[in-house]
Amino acid sequence: MASLSPDDRAIIAKHPLDISLDHLREPLRKIEQSYKPSSFSYNGTVESPDVGPQKAISRLLYTLQGHEVALDLRSKIGNSNVATELSKLFGLVQSGRYNYEHYRALSRLVVKQAADIDIWNAVLNLIITVSRITPPTSIPVSFDGTHITFLSSSFQSSEQDHRDEHLSDSRGILYTTESTSDLTGDEAQRQLDLFVKRRGTGTSGKYDWKDVRVIHSFFLHGTIMELWVFDRSGPYSSGEFDIHEEPEKFIRAIVGYAMMDDEEVGLDTFTELDDTGRFITISRDPTGKENRMQLDEAPFVKQRAVFSWTSDKRPPEADHLRLAREKGVEGIAKLIGYQRITNISELRNGLTFPSHQFRDGTASASSSFSQTQLALSEFARRPQSTNSVPSAIRELLTTLRDAIKAHRSLYLKGNILHRDISENIIITNKDENGDFTGMLIDLDLAKVLGSGRSGARHQTGTMEFMAIEVLQGIDHTYRHDLESFFYVLIWLCARRTWEREFLCSAVDRPKRNILTKWYTASFVDIADAKKGYIHVDDFEKLLIEFPQAFNLVKPLCKKIRSILFPLLEDGALFIGTPSDPPEKLYHPVIEPFDKAIVDIAAREGSG
Numbered sequence: 001m002a003s004l005s006p007d008d009r010a011i012i013a014k015h016p017l018d019i020s021l022d023h024l025r026e027p028l029r030k031i032e033q034s035y036k037p038s039s040f041s042y043n044g045t046v047e048s049p050d051v052g053p054q055k056a057i058s059r060l061l062y063t064l065q066g067h068e069v070a071l072d073l074r075s076k077i078g079n080s081n082v083a084t085e086l087s088k089l090f091g092l093v094q095s096g097r098y099n100y101e102h103y104r105a106l107s108r109l110v111v112k113q114a115a116d117i118d119i120w121n122a123v124l125n126l127i128i129t130v131s132r133i134t135p136p137t138s139i140p141v142s143f144d145g146t147h148i149t150f151l152s153s154s155f156q157s158s159e160q161d162h163r164d165e166h167l168s169d170s171r172g173i174l175y176t177t178e179s180t181s182d183l184t185g186d187e188a189q190r191q192l193d194l195f196v197k198r199r200g201t202g203t204s205g206k207y208d209w210k211d212v213r214v215i216h217s218f219f220l221h222g223t224i225m226e227l228w229v230f231d232r233s234g235p236y237s238s239g240e241f242d243i244h245e246e247p248e249k250f251i252r253a254i255v256g257y258a259m260m261d262d263e264e265v266g267l268d269t270f271t272e273l274d275d276t277g278r279f280i281t282i283s284r285d286p287t288g289k290e291n292r293m294q295l296d297e298a299p300f301v302k303q304r305a306v307f308s309w310t311s312d313k314r315p316p317e318a319d320h321l322r323l324a325r326e327k328g329v330e331g332i333a334k335l336i337g338y339q340r341i342t343n344i345s346e347l348r349n350g351l352t353f354p355s356h357q358f359r360d361g362t363a364s365a366s367s368s369f370s371q372t373q374l375a376l377s378e379f380a381r382r383p384q385s386t387n388s389v390p391s392a393i394r395e396l397l398t399t400l401r402d403a404i405k406a407h408r409s410l411y412l413k414g415n416i417l418h419r420d421i422s423e424n425i426i427i428t429n430k431d432e433n434g435d436f437t438g439m440l441i442d443l444d445l446a447k448v449l450g451s452g453r454s455g456a457r458h459q460t461g462t463m464e465f466m467a468i469e470v471l472q473g474i475d476h477t478y479r480h481d482l483e484s485f486f487y488v489l490i491w492l493c494a495r496r497t498w499e500r501e502f503l504c505s506a507v508d509r510p511k512r513n514i515l516t517k518w519y520t521a522s523f524v525d526i527a528d529a530k531k532g533y534i535h536v537d538d539f540e541k542l543l544i545e546f547p548q549a550f551n552l553v554k555p556l557c558k559k560i561r562s563i564l565f566p567l568l569e570d571g572a573l574f575i576g577t578p579s580d581p582p583e584k585l586y587h588p589v590i591e592p593f594d595k596a597i598v599d600i601a602a603r604e605g606s607g
Contacts, residue, residue: 004120010506015067028060031107035053035100035104057103060110069120070123075127106123225250225253226239315448320446321443323416324410324414324416331409394597396492397593397597399425399437400485417476419446419480420446422462463519463526468575479577479585482589483575486560489556494515494545494546503549514533534565535573556592560589
């Protein structure tokens with residue numbers, strides 16, 4: 001049945017029921033006292049309307065429907081809110097199409113003055129129960145004889161159980177999603193209705209985009225069908241055809257979907273499973289000796305094994321890691337092993353879509369992507385558990401500062417520009433890696449300076465951390481990566497802290513989140529949003545979204561902002577790269593981190 005997420009609990013805690021149900025307890029108590037199984041028929045008729053449940057249940061549903069929680073809480077059976085689903089139940093009860101037995105659990109909780117959490121959980125369970133047993137009120141709409149359905153709201157867990165019962169020997173498990181929040185690993189609001197996961201890889205209520213390797217889909221509009229494949233190079237279409245005029249093509253398509261092997265359907269074929277969990281076997285670099293590495297199903301930080309997709313126009317990430325080591329770069333993950341897994345050309349091999357070309361207009365996979373896996377040094381660890389707020393914040397700032405130092409070493413010693421600064425920073429132990437607590441990884445978008453064009457067709461980087469000028473299409477510089485580090489600091493304090501309830505409670509989370517504008521619009525709009533809030537006049541609006549514990553970090557954020565975005569004589573914000581040597585910017589950015597870390601340590605000692 002329904003389970004409440006931390007966000008659900010936060011909504012319920014923020015809007016208590018208080019006395020809103022008090023006037024309903026006595027009528028519901030009388031109904032429960034006089035209730036006997038079969039005393040109330042399915043259509044709701046009773047010997048005396050005054051003691052019947054129809055009126056009392058209707059009032060209960062009506063009261064809950066108008067409550068603030070019902071408007072904010074999402075239903076577990078579709079994309080609508082609870083208020084919408086309660087209005088449907090209200091209509092069923094009013095029309096006599098209900099069974100009191102289904103409403104008893106909720107009614108009894110109200111009578112007992114149960115906790116709000118229990119009452120709203122019962123509401124969600126009631127919605128699920130009634131949705132399963134209530135027949136459709138009409139025949140589904142159709143177009144040219146083809147029924148139109150909407151998978152996200154109509155594919156429910158009962159159907160999942162039915163499929164598992166009859167497909168218990170299948171190689172993969174078919175999963176359905178009900179909202180964009182069911183798939184994690186991406187900030188964008190995108191949703192898959194159906195996808196397949198390899199058996200044995202976990203059955204939690206949340207799934208990750210990393211499990212989606214290739215997406216197969218088709219559209220059927222009346223008698224017109226079109227097949228699609230979505231992969232890292234973009235969408236690939238068969239073109240439209242009429243299933244009546246070309247029935248053999250329709251049959252071949254359906255049989256083809258049914259007969260796909262694991263790799264064709266997009267399942268993960270390069271990790272293996274045993275009694276201990278998932279693992280990979282990779283050749284060590286440079287000896288070539290095979291090495292088995294266990295994979296954590298829910299890593300807190302980046303895993304020792306990294307899977308990445310790289311354009312064939314760019315060198316693989318392993319080359320950058322090797323070069324960095326050769327040049328004595330500090331603070332970069334050590335490469336243990338590397339191997340190529342596949343590329344888009346191989347994944348598309350055998351697909352005959354003659355009437356449509358690839359997204360870039362070429363008939364071959366000349367602009368393709370290759371998937372690789374890298375085994376990195378075993379320095380990654382979880383943050384140290386501590387009851388001290390200053391200690392936890394000090395560790396966060398030390399990690400970020402050391403990652404900036406690593407970037408400086410990569411750029412000045414290695415002659416390599418990272419170009420994709422994000423949250424993916426490994427936390428390490430100092431005694432295992434010199435003076436670095438934070439290490440840089442994810443060099444798949446990096447570029448050796450002076451090596452010519454990288455082959456990238458678009459701006460490089462992670463959307464929410466891209467520098468303003470990069471969003472505007474200006475060539476990437478070291479200063480843009482420093483700007484990205486600044487955005488990572490803001491993001492961790494104003495966004496990730498609330499999501500993971502790190503030194504704060506989700507109950508206190510602000511309703512409005514300005515950072516949503518950093519990844520939900522066009523490049524131009526995101527650049528404008530960042531530029532507006534980074535200006536000194538509006539910067540405080542960003543800082544307001546920090547949890548109270550992170551007030552310690554606000555002076556550091558203000559200082560870094562003033563260094564990276566000085567005001568020009570006309571009052572405009574400077575967002576470009578200075579002509580001075582890079583060290584003249586690296587040092588002023590690192591120095592405030594040093595001071596903040598020392599100040600917080602002193603506060604910790606005095607506390």
